[in-house]
Structure formats: C-alpha cells, structure tokens
Amino acid sequence: MTAYHPLTEAEAIQYARTLPDLFTAGSELVSREIGDGNLNLVFHISEPATGKSIILKQALPYAKVVGESWPLTLDRARIESEALIIQESLCPELVPHVHAYVPELALTVMQDLSDHxxxxxxxxxxxxxxxxxxxxxxxxxxxxxxxxxxxxxxxxxxxxxxxxxxxxxxxxxxxxxxxxxxxxxxxxxxxxxxxxxxxxxxxxxxxxxxxxxxxxxxxxxxxxxxxxxxxxxxxxxxxxxxxxxxxxxxxxxxxxxxxxxxxxxxxxxxxxxxxxxxxxxxxxxxxxxxxxxxxxxxxxxxxxxxxxxxxxxxxxxxxxxxxxxxxxxxxxxxxxxxxxxxxxxxxxxxxxxxxxxxxxxxxxxxxxxxxxxxxxxxxxxxxxxxxxxxxxxxxxxxxxx
Amino acid sequence: MTAYHPLTEAEAIQYARTLPDLFTAGSELVSREIGDGNLNLVFHISEPATGKSIILKQALPYAKVVGESWPLTLDRARIESEALIIQESLCPELVPHVHAYVPELALTVMQDLSDHxxxxxxxxxxxxxxxxxxxxxxxxxxxxxxxxxxxxxxxxxxxxxxxxxxxxxxxxxxxxxxxxxxxxxxxxxxxxxxxxxxxxxxxxxxxxxxxxxxxxxxxxxxxxxxxxxxxxxxxxxxxxxxxxxxxxxxxxxxxxxxxxxxxxxxxxxxxxxxxxxxxxxxxxxxxxxxxxxxxxxxxxxxxxxxxxxxxxxxxxxxxxxxxxxxxxxxxxxxxxxxxxxxxxxxxxxxxxxxxxxxxxxxxxxxxxxxxxxxxxxxxxxxxxxxxxxxxxxxxxxxxxx
Incomplete structure (x- = not known):
C-alpha cells in the first residue's frame, strides 16, 4: 500500500486498523465513501460495536469540474494537512483533529464530524x-x-x-x-x-x-x-x-x-x-x-x-x-x-x-x-x-x- | 577541495586551472585576494602571459561588521549566483558573466571587472x-x-x-x-x-x-x-x-x-x-x-x-x-x-x-x-x-x- 493509488474501501479499512489507539483489535469496521469524487476520496470508517469513527481523506491526482478533468498536484494533501495542524495549534476547537498524514498516499486521517x-x-x-x-x-x-x-x-x-x-x-x-x-x-x-x-x-x-x-x-x-x-x-x-x-x-x-x-x-x-x-x-x-x-x-x-x-x-x-x-x-x-x-x-x-x-x-x-x-x-x-x-x-x- | 572550507590562494589557482576554455594549459597564474574579508573571499586570478583574468568569489560562513562577527548562511552564494544568471539572461550587458557556481564551496566564478x-x-x-x-x-x-x-x-x-x-x-x-x-x-x-x-x-x-x-x-x-x-x-x-x-x-x-x-x-x-x-x-x-x-x-x-x-x-x-x-x-x-x-x-x-x-x-x-x-x-x-x-x-x- 506504499505507492500512490486510489484506495479501495477494503484498503481503507485495512489502513484504519493500523492506527494506534483508535479501534478495538479484531472488531468489525465499516467503510462508506462519502466524497463527491471530484477532487478527493473520503472514507468514513466506523466501528459499529463502539460507535467510534474516523475520516480518511485521499487526494486524487486530478480535478473533475463540470465534466472536465485536469491534473492536479497531490502536494495539496500535504498543504491541507500541514495547514490543519497549524490551525489546530492555534484554534483547537475549530478544526478537525488530524490523527495522521501519509505523504506517499496523499492521505489524511482526521476526526469524523458527521454530527455536524x-x-x-x-x-x-x-x-x-x-x-x-x-x-x-x-x-x-x-x-x-x-x-x-x-x-x-x-x-x-x-x-x-x-x-x-x-x-x-x-x-x-x-x-x-x-x-x-x-x-x-x-x-x-x-x-x-x-x-x-x-x-x-x-x-x-x-x-x-x-x-x-x-x-x-x-x-x-x-x-x-x-x-x-x-x-x-x-x-x-x-x-x-x-x-x-x-x-x-x-x-x-x-x-x-x-x-x-x-x-x-x-x-x-x-x-x-x-x-x-x-x-x-x-x-x-x-x-x-x-x-x-x-x-x-x-x-x-x-x-x-x-x-x-x-x-x-x-x-x-x-x-x-x-x-x-x-x-x-x-x-x-x-x-x-x-x-x-x-x-x-x-x-x-x-x-x-x-x-x-x-x-x-x-x-x-x-x-x-x-x-x-x-x-x-x-x-x-x-x-x-x-x-x-x-x-x-x-x-x-x-x-x- | 570538495568539503566547504575557505580557499587559500594556491587552491584558488588550482581550481581556476580546472575551468574549461579560460587559461592556457600549464601557463603561470597569479592570485590576489581583493575582498574586504567581511563577508566573502574575492580572488583575482590572472594569467600574465595573455592578460586574461577571472574573479573567484567565495562566501564566508560569517559576517564581520564593525568588529563583530555573526554566522551567516552560505546559501547566499547560491542566491547570488542564481540572481546573476537571471539578470544576465535579461540584461546581458549590465551584469558580470557567471562562468561557474560550485555549491559545496559556496563559490562563484565570474567575469573580472577590474577595468571598471x-x-x-x-x-x-x-x-x-x-x-x-x-x-x-x-x-x-x-x-x-x-x-x-x-x-x-x-x-x-x-x-x-x-x-x-x-x-x-x-x-x-x-x-x-x-x-x-x-x-x-x-x-x-x-x-x-x-x-x-x-x-x-x-x-x-x-x-x-x-x-x-x-x-x-x-x-x-x-x-x-x-x-x-x-x-x-x-x-x-x-x-x-x-x-x-x-x-x-x-x-x-x-x-x-x-x-x-x-x-x-x-x-x-x-x-x-x-x-x-x-x-x-x-x-x-x-x-x-x-x-x-x-x-x-x-x-x-x-x-x-x-x-x-x-x-x-x-x-x-x-x-x-x-x-x-x-x-x-x-x-x-x-x-x-x-x-x-x-x-x-x-x-x-x-x-x-x-x-x-x-x-x-x-x-x-x-x-x-x-x-x-x-x-x-x-x-x-x-x-x-x-x-x-x-x-x-x-x-x-x-x-x-
């Protein structure tokens, strides 16, 4: 899973299991892809047994706008995660918490805000x-x-x-x-x-x-x-x-x-x-x-x-x-x-x-x-x-x- | 001569000999250090037999101003040589020509302007x-x-x-x-x-x-x-x-x-x-x-x-x-x-x-x-x-x- 590729839902779950201190070892996890598919994949990963959940956001190497598609840098995932981390250090209550950032996958793991x-x-x-x-x-x-x-x-x-x-x-x-x-x-x-x-x-x-x-x-x-x-x-x-x-x-x-x-x-x-x-x-x-x-x-x-x-x-x-x-x-x-x-x-x-x-x-x-x-x-x-x-x-x- | 150190006059001459299409192989070269010693070493290297000459400018890792000395980045040599090259591309008559830039020595080899x-x-x-x-x-x-x-x-x-x-x-x-x-x-x-x-x-x-x-x-x-x-x-x-x-x-x-x-x-x-x-x-x-x-x-x-x-x-x-x-x-x-x-x-x-x-x-x-x-x-x-x-x-x- 190290080289960049768009994750499948199964891979998203597999990755989520590797995160420390989040989910119970061995318990069932459910993934839903909730992005609009234009710029990013957004996986909502939840653990029905405990109600815990997180978001995996993965940048796609292109932007789709009104049917057109153009290439777009994956570096924006780094910029987004670094900006979130700076903002969280300044206003912890006002941005989602970033659990992890995986540069090679352009993947940010962050707090689920589905109650908003x-x-x-x-x-x-x-x-x-x-x-x-x-x-x-x-x-x-x-x-x-x-x-x-x-x-x-x-x-x-x-x-x-x-x-x-x-x-x-x-x-x-x-x-x-x-x-x-x-x-x-x-x-x-x-x-x-x-x-x-x-x-x-x-x-x-x-x-x-x-x-x-x-x-x-x-x-x-x-x-x-x-x-x-x-x-x-x-x-x-x-x-x-x-x-x-x-x-x-x-x-x-x-x-x-x-x-x-x-x-x-x-x-x-x-x-x-x-x-x-x-x-x-x-x-x-x-x-x-x-x-x-x-x-x-x-x-x-x-x-x-x-x-x-x-x-x-x-x-x-x-x-x-x-x-x-x-x-x-x-x-x-x-x-x-x-x-x-x-x-x-x-x-x-x-x-x-x-x-x-x-x-x-x-x-x-x-x-x-x-x-x-x-x-x-x-x-x-x-x-x-x-x-x-x-x-x-x-x-x-x-x-x- | 690859690791950074302030060059001696002998080393400056030795380096000048390696530059292509400048001096005659084997001919005598003369070096004069003409910098003010505050920020940079400046070697004037000339070939008495032909009258050809160049300048070797090497950044020092400190600045001396009014007796005080403070550390100063060698990256300024990169910035200087890159700026000169851009300026030369835009106004070739108005800046010295850069023959070479040696990052590891913070050294720029450029046109001699002693007639100015x-x-x-x-x-x-x-x-x-x-x-x-x-x-x-x-x-x-x-x-x-x-x-x-x-x-x-x-x-x-x-x-x-x-x-x-x-x-x-x-x-x-x-x-x-x-x-x-x-x-x-x-x-x-x-x-x-x-x-x-x-x-x-x-x-x-x-x-x-x-x-x-x-x-x-x-x-x-x-x-x-x-x-x-x-x-x-x-x-x-x-x-x-x-x-x-x-x-x-x-x-x-x-x-x-x-x-x-x-x-x-x-x-x-x-x-x-x-x-x-x-x-x-x-x-x-x-x-x-x-x-x-x-x-x-x-x-x-x-x-x-x-x-x-x-x-x-x-x-x-x-x-x-x-x-x-x-x-x-x-x-x-x-x-x-x-x-x-x-x-x-x-x-x-x-x-x-x-x-x-x-x-x-x-x-x-x-x-x-x-x-x-x-x-x-x-x-x-x-x-x-x-x-x-x-x-x-x-x-x-x-x-x-």
Whole structure:
C-alpha cells in the first residue's frame, strides 16, 4: 500500500486498523465513501460495536469540474494537512483533529464530524447559529495574526511562506475568481435570465480596474497563512460547534481574502432568501440575522486581532502609534473587495452556490442572482474607500430595498 | 577541495586551472585576494602571459561588521549566483558573466571587472557617467518587469519566490534599515555633531508610522525579484559600461526598494557635495548632474517598463484600462519611501557611506549629514502622496537652498 493509488474501501479499512489507539483489535469496521469524487476520496470508517469513527481523506491526482478533468498536484494533501495542524495549534476547537498524514498516499486521517452539517446546507434549511460569528471571528483573528509578521518570528514566517507556495490551487482562484467572470469566457456558466446584468459586468471598466488591483494583492501580498477557500461549504456546524475544514487552497496571501470568503457566502445566502422565505417579514428577519452575524463576526475578529496585537505581538515596530489602525483599515478594505469578488464569481462563474441554484422559483432565483451581482459589484467598487463594516451592511440592505 | 572550507590562494589557482576554455594549459597564474574579508573571499586570478583574468568569489560562513562577527548562511552564494544568471539572461550587458557556481564551496566564478571602478568612488572623484541613467533604467525595467507577475508565467513566478526566500539577509535589512535608525539602538553609530537631528528622528511619530508601513511592504509584497542591495557600491562603472554586482540580498520584494536604493545613494552623494566641491557654483553644477541622472533614470525606467508591459505582458488582466497607471504610481510612491529609508540609515545607522564619512572638513561633513537626514525624512513623510519624480528633486533641492 506504499505507492500512490486510489484506495479501495477494503484498503481503507485495512489502513484504519493500523492506527494506534483508535479501534478495538479484531472488531468489525465499516467503510462508506462519502466524497463527491471530484477532487478527493473520503472514507468514513466506523466501528459499529463502539460507535467510534474516523475520516480518511485521499487526494486524487486530478480535478473533475463540470465534466472536465485536469491534473492536479497531490502536494495539496500535504498543504491541507500541514495547514490543519497549524490551525489546530492555534484554534483547537475549530478544526478537525488530524490523527495522521501519509505523504506517499496523499492521505489524511482526521476526526469524523458527521454530527455536524455543512453550514451552507444548514442555512438553506433556515437554521441559525448564534455562536458562529464568535467562533469564526476567533478563528480568523488567531489564524491570521499568529501566521503573520505580527505574531510569529519574521524569519520563520519566510520559511513558512516557502512551504505554502501553492501554484496550482492559486491558479484556480486567479482564473475562476479574478479573471473569467469579467469577460465572456467559456469557463463561465451564465444564467440566461440575467445575461444583461452579466454583460454589464463584462463592460464595466471601473469594476475591472478594481478587480485587477485586488488580484495583484492576491498574487503578491504574503501577509498571513490563509485557509484560501473559506466558504460556507468548508464549514461544518452544529449549534454549539463550528469546524473549518478543507484548507487545500492554503497559501500566504492577504488576510481580507479569508474574511471576504465568509462574508461573501453570508451575503450570497442573504440574496438567496428571495426564494427560501415564505413572506417578506420572514425574509427580512432572516436577512437581519445574516447581517447581524456578519457585523458580529467582523467585530469579534477586529477586537481579538487588536487584543492579540497588544498582548502577544512579537514586533517592536508594530507598536508604532497609528500602525495598528492603518493595518486594520487595509484589512477592512481588502475584505470589501474580496467579498465582492467572491460573490460575483458565484453568480455566473464556473462554480456557483446551491443557496441560489437550488431555488425552484425561477423569478426568485433571478432576483437572487441580480441582488448578489448588485451587492458584489458595489462592494468591489467601494473597497478602497471603506471605513466601517456598517457600510457593507448598508450596501447589502440597499440592494434589497 | 570538495568539503566547504575557505580557499587559500594556491587552491584558488588550482581550481581556476580546472575551468574549461579560460587559461592556457600549464601557463603561470597569479592570485590576489581583493575582498574586504567581511563577508566573502574575492580572488583575482590572472594569467600574465595573455592578460586574461577571472574573479573567484567565495562566501564566508560569517559576517564581520564593525568588529563583530555573526554566522551567516552560505546559501547566499547560491542566491547570488542564481540572481546573476537571471539578470544576465535579461540584461546581458549590465551584469558580470557567471562562468561557474560550485555549491559545496559556496563559490562563484565570474567575469573580472577590474577595468571598471566602484561607482561610489567614481562619484567621490567627481566623475560623471552620462550613460549610467539609461543603463540603470534599463536594468531596473527589465529585471523588475520580467520577474514579476506582469512579465513571467504566474505559476513559475511562485516557484521562483520559493527559491529566493532569503530570511537571514532580509533580516539584516529589516533591522538595519527599518528599525534601528528610528530608536536609540546600540547598532547605530550616531555622529555626535548631529545628535539633535538624530534624536528628532527617534521622536518623530509621523515618520515612524510611515517607516512601519514601508517595512510591512518589504516584509510582505512579493512583487519582483530584487537585487536587494542596489547602492553605488554594488555598481562597477566606466564611461561606456555599467555592471551591477553582488545580488546576495536578492529576494521577492517591492520594486520601489531597488529603485529607491539607487536614488538614495545618488542623493546621499548629492548631500556629500558639501565637502567635495571647491565652490558653490561647482557644487550646484554637480548636484544638477546628479538630479538630472535621477530624473533620467526614473524616466528611462518608466518608459521601458511601460513599453515592456504593452509589448511583452503575459497577463490578460494587466491590459485593464487604468491598471498600468495605478501600478506605476504605487511603484513611484514606494520609491519615494524606500529612497528616504535608505538615506536615513546611512547617516547614523550601522553601515554608513564613504561619500559623507570620508569628508575631511568637519563642518562640511555635518552639513552633509543634516542635508541627507532632511531629504530622507521628507521623502519618507511624503511617500504616500507622491505623483511625480520632480517632487523628489524639489525635495532635494529645497534641502540645500
């Protein structure tokens, strides 16, 4: 089992038996392959006698997206497991525990989170998660601060930048988020009903300049170790627990890109409420919950980040008066821009979101798509002037008024 | 001779004999060690019979600065030779040719430039180099453009960022340029005559904020492969030829840092003319030559950089209207800030410049130091508002009016 090959379920069970201190020797183990088969195999291995279970996640050497298949480095399994281990050291409650990583098989053995649900699905079922804002604010503050020049030795940080150079997965982001949605690319999947609005995006010079500037930051600004793909499909949740998973896009980039990924997906869901609520009052109420979550997440992030900076900063010059305020303002501005970028690509780009695409009422779906585009483009255009998270909420609320 | 050890002159000759197609078999070779012994051994190997010669540069595993010695990675020899080879591929006329690199000895064999002089010394002898501005503008435009996301494949660029992670040498810059000069550090060497002006630097909150922001760019902005130490002591020159040497500080950083290094050293020399010229008219004339050189170097850089962008850009999105202008403006602003930072550290920091320190007239030297500090601090404070290179020249000329 040492040379790389996609594992069978029998091999997955066989491997699971070799892990120390997990299962009872000789007892029956059951495997279920629960991945979507596009990028990874995911085996759920359980021991019916005790109820114990684990996940074996194995990277596949290709990506399948919309029928196409292209080769994709297995090194992403190393990046994912190393990122998870760093995140666990900083926020032990907020990521799955990694039991083992087997480089030659591109295999990560991790905690089973089957008692959680994917947050995107939870929101689509109109569930609310009152602890989520605090959890994600904490996750962002700790993972971004402690992997940046503010919170770790600046020479060790450079070695870490090196370990997380991730060209193939960054290229997916560079193309699918920052490039294709702004031109008539075959990689787009344009909903016919909103073609007029998408064509307006393709011809909006002001928008294109801001996106080019945001992409330059994504390409060059090695500020902190990002999760890199922090949407609500990368979050397992239940009322009392939040777990951030799947950091295979991890690399050193601008902090606002991770924060913006969360906010974009909250606001995409905000747009999608056009179709999920029975009446206007229920819709306004759920949207109020979403914007309150966004506000609370930013506030928690900012408060904890500033507190870490004041209490645990390793950098003499970071105490320079005015520097912290300048820094937070830049992160806020980046957050506006990346929130917008991550919304726009989800409306007519290659990878869209179930929140909107699962809406059955065509009119509601079209309204949701137009709202998402309106919020996304407005945030992108406003990003370099932003000064408060309230402005983001105002932009969202204006789009549905 | 395979395990690392500092070479003797006899070993250097012995090694030179093994190089193909250089010297005549069996002929006499002469070696002279011409390094300053602080960081590297530099052997000049010549063949009196033919006049042929080469340089063997060997990194030492420590740095000696002002009597102190600290360990320093030999990997800098790899970084230097790889940077030289990349630069030679982009600007063959403007760097020494590398004949060979021997990793296990941290040894680079390169073209002998003994017919050139170090530019700092040339300027101190009041020589003028009319071709220099064009040469250095060309060097900057080509090395910065073609190693950035604008001029090379963006995935290959990330692999190159990885190869040029250079923590130890970056740390020297981070401390000696961006930190020590702004506080009462034992690493400074404060000229007693200007202690009042230096103390003003130590207590200037506006200045400290700008320096902290500039240092953040140095730490995080992986824009292009920099030379990293591009002062007039790293340039060999004669009237018809310019050669940039010693890129051991090479790493991926902000373009303005290399441009600023050149401009800072032109302006430090501008300040030092207090002591080099016989009368005010001669002084004004030489200063006019220096500011004309600075203007012409920026203009050549900008013109060539824009031309490469338009003709050889590899990035569809770089053609976005307004993006090139925005990009150049950021580089200009960074250039102001880094020019200022590189001036201030040379007045009262650990490593100062001969242009000023060799002045024999104490009053002239003090005036030069005060002028350099005035220009440097003004450029730093102005950096984020800069819009034209003329503003830099105005700031310089105002300081001597």
């Amino acid at each position: 649900v994917i947050m995107r699905r939870g929101l689509m079922e109109s569930n609310r998660y009152p602890l989520f804002a605090g959890h994600i604010g904490h996750f962002l503050a700790h993972t971004l601060f402690y992997t940046s020049d503010l919170g770790m030795n600046q020479q060790e940080k450079k070695e870490r930048v090196k370990r997380f150079i991730n060209p193939e997965l960054c290229k997916i982001t560079e193309d699918l988020i920052f490039d294709d949605p702004y031109m008539d690319s075959p990689n787009n999947d344009v909903p016919p009903a909103i073609r007029d609005a998408v064509e307006a995006v393709w011809s909006d010079a002001e928008l294109h300049l801001e996106v080019a500037i945001l992409r330059e930051k994504f390409l060059t600004h090695a500020q902190a170790l990002l999760h890199g793909d922090l949407h609500t499909g990368s979050i397992f949740i239940k009322p009392d627990s939040t777990k951030v998973i799947d950091p295979e896009f991890a690399y050193y980039g601008p902090m606002g890109f991770d924060i913006g990924a969360i906010f974009a997906n909250l606001l995409l869901h905000y747009a999608s409420r056009e179709g999920w609520d029975k009446d206007a009052a229920a819709r306004a109420d759920f949207r109020g919950y979403l914007t309150a979550t966004l506000r609370e997440a930013w506030t928690a992030f900012e408060k904890e980040f500033r507190s870490l900076w004041d209490r645990h900063g390793v950098d003499r010059m970071a105490k320079t008066p005015g520097y912290q305020d300048w820094y937070i303002q830049q992160v806020l501005r980046d957050t506006f821009g990346f929130t917008g970028s991550k919304m726009v690509r989800r409306v007519h780009g290659l990878a869209q979101v179930a929140d909107i695409n699962k809406l059955e009422d065509a009119a509601a779906k079209e309204r949701a798509q137009r709202i998402a585009l309106a919020i996304g483009t407005a945030l992108i255009k406003f990003n370099r002037q932003a000064s408060s998270i309230e402005e983001m909420i105002n932009i969202a609320d204006s789009a549905v008024r | 002089v170090i530019m700092r010394r040339g300027l101190m002898e009041s020589n003028r180099y009319p071709l220099f501005a064009g040469h250095i503008g060309h060097f900057l435009a080509h090395t910065l453009f073609y190693t950035s996301d604008l001029g090379m494949n963006q995935q290959e660029k990330k692999e190159r960022v990885k190869r040029f992670i250079n923590p130890e040498l970056c740390k020297i810059t981070e401390d000696l340029i961006f930190d020590d000069p702004y506080m009462d550090s034992p690493n400074n060497d404060v000229p007693p005559a200007i202690r009042d002006a230096v103390e003003a630097v130590w207590s200037d909150a506006e200045l400290h904020l700008e320096v902290a922001i500039l240092r953040e760019k140095f730490l995080t902005h992986a824009q292009a492969l920099l030379h990293g130490d591009l002062h007039t002591g790293s340039i060999f020159i004669k009237p018809d030829s310019t050669k940039v040497i010693d890129p051991e500080f090479a790493y991926y950083g902000p373009m303005g840092f290399d441009i600023g290094a050149i401009f800072a050293n032109l302006l430090l020399h501008y300040a030092s003319r207090e002591g080099w010229d016989k009368d005010a008219a001669a002084r004004a004339d030489f200063r006019g030559y220096l500011t004309a050189t600075l203007r012409e170097a920026w203009t050549a850089f900008e013109k060539e950089f824009r031309s490469l962008w338009d003709r050889h850009g590899v990035d569809r999105m770089a053609k976005t209207p307004g993006y090139q202008d925005w990009y150049i403006q950021q580089v200009l602003r960074d250039t102001f800030g880094f020019t200022g930072s590189k001036m201030v550290r040379r007045v009262h920091g650990l490593a100062q410049v001969a242009d000023i320190n060799k002045l024999e007239d104490a009053a002239a030297k003090e005036r030069a130091q005060r002028i350099a500090l005035a220009i440097g601090t003004a450029l730093i404070k102005f950096n984020r508002q800069a819009s034209s290179i003329e503003e830099m020249i105005n700031i310089a000329d105002s300081a001597v009016r």
